[in-house]
Each structure stands twice: as structure tokens, then as C-alpha cells.
Amino acid sequence: MKPFAYERPATVREAVALVADDPEAVYLAGGTNLYDHLKLGIARPRLLVDVTGLPLDGVEALLGGGLRIGANVRNADLAAHPEVRARWPVVSQALLVTGSAQLRNMATLGGNLLQRTRCPYFQDPETPCNKREPGSGCSALAGRTGHGAVLGASDDCVAVHPSDLAVALCAVDAVACVVGRTGRPRRIPLTGLYRPPGAHPERDTVLEHGDLLTAVEVPPLPTAARSRYRKVGDRASFAFALVSVAVVLDLDGDAVRDVRIAFGGLGTTPWRAVRAEAVLRGGPATAQRFASAAHEELAAARPVPENAYRIPLARDTLVAVLRGLCAAGGSTG
Template sequence: MKPFAYVRAATLQEAAAAYASHPGSRYIGGGTNLVDLMKHGVETPETLIDLTRLPLHDIEELDTGSLRVGAGASNTDLAVHPLVRSRYPALSQALLAGASGQLRNVATTGGNLLQRTRCPYFQDVSKPCNKREPGSGCAARDGVHRDHAVLGHSAHCIATHPSDMAVALAALDAEIELYDGEHGTRRVAAADFHRLPGDHPERDTVIRPGEIVTAVLLPPPAPGSVSLYRKARDRASYAFALASVAAVLVLDDGRVRHVALAFGGLAHRPWRAATAEERLTGAAPTGEAVREAVDAELAAARPLPGNAFKVDLARNLACDVLATLVRSASASASASGAPPAHHRP
């Protein structure tokens, strides 16, 4: 590993000032991804700025009913928090599907958002990779690309984003809070935080140089909403998604009042399925309607020879998740005296 300097910041202002005064620096929280990349020679920061002493570990309910999650909160603390489990089950499910217990205990909320692709060509410095070295080429395109993107990829990169948590946040309409020493604080929708590769696959997110992820904000769930996260992977424990789905559903008198659908494992970022959502909103959520909406979304897929199976996998996963949520929402409506979805004429 290349030698590096180390700075431990006590405040946001100290961290931002340290970044500005140390060219080639990187922020570090749990380090579960960054340290591995440093060992491989993929990341070679001149200075690490430790954020673990910053007051960013709390998970608190705001007066608005929103939940504010500090960027330093561990994945374990977030997954098991009572309000997360009761109000945002898709988020808890995504976190628990994301890694081993040991990693969840160390990994932070902010770090989870900023983790980089697990594409093996990105992690192998002997191979060309536009994400690691812009202009060098994409070895994955003509190589082994079974796990790679089928949506939103470009000629420069076919990598996928590995976070399970980010997929759930996109479906839950969360916001990411960012801070820098010059401009203060701003918020970005979780669905817009990560970028598609385009001509610049080295830019994973819309974060500006020196900005610090300080929090994730979850809006209060709509009355009657149900949510679910489901992940297809090669083995039952500790594997990245071949495809995953996070969904939120609200029914009103047997029709879809609100639906949010996000895919993971298919693109360079969590893929918010706007086309499917538009088709389903206001419709009776029959199996046929759900499948047609999902098919309309996946019509944009451009699979490569080695990963065409992902389209069928994602379709079946999304239809199953939405069908499960329709049953759940219908059962809740029946319990409250409202007509369930399948009784709607």
C-alpha cells in the first residue's frame, strides 16, 4: 500500500479545511471499501481524513415526521432501528441483505452510498478501465460481463453500482444531505445522487469535490403504504445483487394511488423505474397490468451477450415484489373495511 498521511477531524469545518489544504485527500468513515481499494492500488490518496469523530451518528425523528439518519450511523444501527423496521421495512431488508454482520457493524451510511463498483476489471490495475483511468478502455465489454449493466450503460463503462441500501433509498424518495466549507449544506434526491456513466464513468455521483455526506433524510411514509426489498444473488449470504427490487405501494379503493419502483444490479446507479410507475399510477394492479408496466420499463434494456438473463430475472422479481405488496395492501384495506384491490370492478 502506498504511504499516506492521516488527519482526524473533530468538526465538519475541520474536515472541510483539511480536504482543501491536502491535495489528493479522501474522507474515510468505516473504510470497508476504500481500504480494500487502497490495498489493490486502485485508490492512492495522499491523505486520509477520518470522519468517525464527527457528530454524525444519530438517527432521530424530526418534528415533520421525517427520519434523519446521520452519515456516520452504522449499517447495523440503521437496519435494526425500530422506526426503520416499522416505517421503512424495505430499507431494513436492503441493509440486512447487503453484507455480513461484521461489515454492517463497521460500514457507515455515508460510506455505503459512496462505495465503488465491484467490477473485477475496475479492481485489477493490470486491466484497462475507464472508471479507474479515463480513456484507457473498458475490458469488461469484451470480457466476462455476466454481472454487469443492462440499463443506462455507455460505450465507456458497463459497471453496476453495488449498494443495496441506495436502491431502497431511491424508492423511498429519500434525500442526501451534503456539506462543504464554502457553500454550506445542500440536499440531493437519493434517486439523483448517483450518475449514469456517459462519457465520464469515473464520476460515480453528483457530489462536488470536498463535499461531505452528512445525513440521509427519509420522508414520513404515506398512510397505508407498504414497502419491500428483494434481491436475487448467486448464493444466500453475502453476495452482490444480480438484480434487486425496492418498491413502495399505496392503494386507494383498489387502484394504485402511489407506486415507487427501483432496480439494483442493473445499472451504474439505482434505477428508478419512472415508466413503470407512470403506467401503474391510477390503474388497478392486476398481474397483467403490473407485467405490462414492468415490460415497458425494461424495454430500454441493452443487454450484452453474457447478461441477457438479467432482463427476465429483473422482470420476474419486480412482478413478484409488486404482487406481494398488492396482497399486503389489500389485506390491510380489508382489515380497515376498505374494498381490496381485486374487488374493484
């Protein structure tokens, strides 16, 4: 492991200045992702800036009914928060299928959302990886492709975005609050925070070096009380999703008044299913309609033989979640 310096700033401004002024500095919160990469030799920072002492660990009600969640809030605490469980259950459910209880007790909101998008080849320093070393090549393209992305991939990277929480928060139109070198707060819709790999897979997000995620704001969304997150994976913990679906559903009798859908496990970023939403809005809440919506969204998928199974798996998972939500407060055909 490369030796590194350690700083524990007292203010957000001080933390941002420390990282922004040093291209080899990184933020440290729960560390559940960073520590692994330090031990593997993938991350080799000169300076760790510990932000866990900053006052970013509160959950506050916003005027109008929204919620502001500090970036240092632990995943376990957020999953158990009574307001989140009652009004945005999809968020709590996504957290409860993330990692293990021990990891949820350590990991933070900010760290979860900003963990590296990665595949097994990224984790292996002995193999070429454009995300780890730009221009070195993508081992996954000619290697094990069963877990590669079917949406948003490029010729330079097929790694799937790993965060369950990000998928759920994209489905409820959450907004990231960021402070950078200028000191002026910025608000970025979470659906716009993540970058598809394109020709620069080394950049996971639109954030600049030194930008600090300070909070996430969840807007008032009364329909989110009827929401659900379902994850399908190789095992119950310590595994990324093969497919996950976050759904917020608003019914008007047997018709879909409004719906929000996001997929995980399929894309290089959390995938907001806007095409599927458009198919469903205003139409009948039937299994046939649900399957048609999934088909419309997944028509853009570009699978290879090893991961083609995830297309019908995603369709069936979406249909099952929508039918379950209808049964909980309406009818479905």
C-alpha cells in the first residue's frame, strides 16, 4: 500500500480546499469501497481527507414536505428512518438489500452513491482496464461478459453501476447537493449525476475533482408511499444486482395515473425507464400493458450471448413488481 497523509477538516470549505488543491487527494467517509481499493493497490491517493466529522449526518424536513438527507447519514440509519419507511419505502427497501448489516452500519449515503462503477477486471490490477488506466483496454469485452451492462455500454467499458440506493433515489426524483472549489452550493438531479462511459470510463460522474456531495434532497412525492424495490441477484448479500427495479405507482381505479421506474443491474448508470413510463401513463394497469412497457424500454438493450438472459429477467421482474403494487391498492389484469 502506498503511504498517504491524513487530514480531518472541521468545515466543508476546508475539506473542499484540501482535495481541490491536491490532484492526488480523495475524500474518506465510511470507507467500505475505498479501503478495498487501497488494499488492492487500485486507489493510490497521496492524501485522505476524512469528512466524517463534518455536520452532514442529519435528516431534516424541508418546507413543502421533502426531506434533506446529509451525506454522512449511515445506510442502516437511513433505512430505519420512520419518515423514509413511511413515505419513500422504495428507498428503505433498496438499502436493506445493500451489502450486509455490518456494511450498512458503516457505509454512508454519500459513499454509497459515489462508489466506483466496477467489474471484476477493475478489481484486478493485473488486467487491462480503461476505467482504472485509461487507454489500456477493456478486459471484460473479450472475457467474462455475463455480468456486463446491456444498456449504456461503450467499446471502452461495460461495467454495471453497483448502487441499489442510487436506483431508488433516481425513481423518486432526488437531487444531489454539491459544494465545489467556488464554495457555491449546486443542485444536480440524481438522474444527471452519473456519466455513461463513452470514451472516458474513468469518470463515473459529472463531478469535478474537489466537489463534495453534502446532501441529497428527496422531493415531496405523495405517490411514493406506494413504491417498491426488488433486487434479483446471485445471492442475498455481498452481490450486485443482476436486475433490480424501483417503481413508484399512482393508480386511478384500474388505470395508471402516473409511474416512475428505474432499473439497476442493467446499465452503466442507474437507468430511469422513461420509455416504459410513457407507455404506462394513462393506460390500463394490466400485465399485458406492463410487459409492453418493459419491451419498449429494453428494445435499446445491446446484450451479448452471455448476458442476454437479463432482458427477460428484467421484463418479468418489472411486471411482477407492478402487479404486486396494484394488488396492494388496486386491481390488475
